[in-house]
Amino acid sequence: MSMLGQQTAYASTASRLGDRAYWAWATVAVAYAIAFLQRVSPQSVNLSLMHDFGTDAAGVAMLASGYFWGYTLMQIPAGLLVDRYGVKRVVLASMAASSLGSAAFALAPNLLDVFAARLIVACGDALVFTALLKLVAQNFSDERFGIMSGISQVSGYVGGVIATTPLAAAVTGFGWRACFLFIAAVGLANLVAAKFALKPNPVSSGNKTLKSVICAARQSLSHVANWGCAMTFASHFAVVTTLSGVWGIPMVAHFFDISPIAAGTPLLAFMIGNAIGSIFLGHAADRVAALDAALIRICVLRMILVAMLQPPIAKAFGLVYVTVVFTTLGLVAGGTVPLVLKCTKRLYTADLIGVGASVNTTAAGIFAGIAQPIIGFAMLVASQFAVADTAHGAGAIGDAGYGTLIAILLLMSLPGIAGPLLMKGKLIVQ
Template sequence: MSHHYDAGRFERVRWTIYGVLIAAYMLAFFHRFAPAMVAAELSQAFGITAAALGSLAAMYFYIYTAMQIPAGVLADTLGARFAVTIGNVVAGAGAIVFGLAETFAAASFGRFLVGLGVSVVFVGLMKSNTVWFSERRYGTISGLTLLLGNIGAIAATGPMALLLMRMEWRTLFVGLGVFAVALGVASWLLVRNRPEELGFPSVREMEGLESHAARERHWFHDLRTVIANRRLWPGFFYDFGMTGSLFAMLGLWAVPMLRDVHGLSRGDASLYTTLATAAFAVGCLLAGSLSDRMGRRVPILRGGALLYLAVSLALLFLPWGPGVLAYALFGVLGLSAGSFVVAYAHAKEVTSPALSGMAIALVNTGLFLGTAVFQPLFGWAMDLGWDGTVVNGVPVYAAADYGRGLWLLAGFAALALFASLFLVETRCRNLTLDAPASRTA
């Protein structure tokens, strides 16, 4: 097959689309981790304890979790352009509501809208990557995507602490809301669902392969096919245990723990979460590209889970304090969890290509369900033996209270390792297309 197309124009279009979608995704990541930085302000503004703060932060994750499968359906049927445009506008409205909230209920509703809006961004982006980039590079492009997304999370740590010295937290959230609405407009104008919409051949055709067959059935049948696919579920539980607990720790509990147990200021505590988040970002990039290079998915996933469990146990049992050891522990915690990105490539490879959006969404549901369960559960475990100390309207917890929470972290990590034992090796090929007999070394 010979296809004549302007390769330079294709590259420009491909990276423009990627750029608009990645900006929306970075903003989603920022919102995910922001409550940790304003935890004290939120407790004060709305007069709430650890369990209530946990549920306010987790509001984003509840709706985000519930929306993953619908987001996959949206991405597979209407495409990334529509999903991300609407998502940005809704998230923008939510951030504005959150910034202006006078009551706990209004703040929760704003946080809910932010979660609802950004919930469709990631699956839309990953689906877009499946059609605009080569299958052979999918692990690498997924790693790059998570690396850039995490820069948004890093911005919600140290840089946000600096911003909060200059401006009110409310002003910051309203500004972010306006920016999201602008991104929605950009998505509609610049993003396209497939290369064919702009007159390009598909990426597979560019590589001299046949295009994937179009979907024939109703999406509901497709969804049932995805949910019935046993090879997808280990990835769901893997992300539930490992990345779910990591996001919950970095997004809410790590900063208060460093403050209450080790006497660090918010700014100093944020250095540890910034390092963990940066290490996680680098881990995603390394794991994705290493997996593509090795031509294997499972060893990376299993090794990452083993290391993550080891660090969780170290946080629980080692006598660590601020300084080199704590930096090392937080760094390795983030780095090891980066292996989770390979679970997306794995999900795509054990499912038929037309259903990649829903397959990625299913695995992603595990991750956010894990965070949604872990955030309030950690708060509940802390409240169990709390002596009721409150200073300036902010509840203060003891080392033993956080210790009960860290047992949870180790439990979640063990679940991820257990799930990794059930993953099927794909050798970076789509198992529904390439029967093992046809595989050439």
């Protein structure tokens, strides 16, 4: 009876620990969903921002750039901070910054304050996914790491889904300021839940110092293959985020002269495709032998899909066609991330995968941050010089502007082909 009682007690304890692990994971997953929503929300509010602050496409692009720069500045520190101080302290600080930044964004009286608020939001959001991956590694067995990592990625796409049609409808009904005040309130409520759900940093993690992690990060930059991995992810991130998170809804609204709510449907389909692709194609990625070749093929496919959104083609085939293209693009995008993560693990090993993720996301943030003002300016200039687009107004973006966007996105995709070539021969399982 005593043995049976001990077994029952152990089972009860394991069950409680398991419940707490999922509760803790859920709070950080919600934080990641909010972070993803923040990243792709400009497409649903940029028309309102143009109207309220009297700015144009170049001004909106500068605001988008501010988020990417804040996100980038915190990427290398993200891995170091999580390794040194643990998930709980970093995540709570991240949630606080994101929520306060959202409130500041909602209350901002001018574009400079909007830029600063988005910068604060980005600095908080940049910490979340690294912390989420570490939490999964700490709280779940190796046999469940893959599926929990995939579901963690999907939690972000849930936020992306909310940032499309639902957010566009909410902005139309309640205004963008009220929407972001509500997002800030949800973030603060999640912070309180996380404070009780997350466990303190394990004592064993103190063996790893900031100096040792910094040295490992510096050494990793000397390998060409690691730069190839960073190029691959940067190209994917910048292209997909620019299209789906900044200009997707305005572009579709312009093509078919429809409201932002209706134009959000293809982007909603894109986010759903992302979630499906990250699970099913991510599962298939475990069976891919030649990762470099797979990444090149998936990049070429992404370029073809982007090219299919050229204004004359999109307008000729209609909204259903555009929705199908965005859905397929979402599947491809969702399947790309697991392939890149797999390359990162092989190049950096499991011990330094946090460093590898930080290097990749830093490169992605720099690339996306530099690209946004250039894209906005090029779209504006192309629209102003196109005779057919002058009727839309001096600051409006017409067919020529969106055609320029597609052309730039195709050029930005080229590092996604060069990167895997630099990794060739370094991705063999040791």
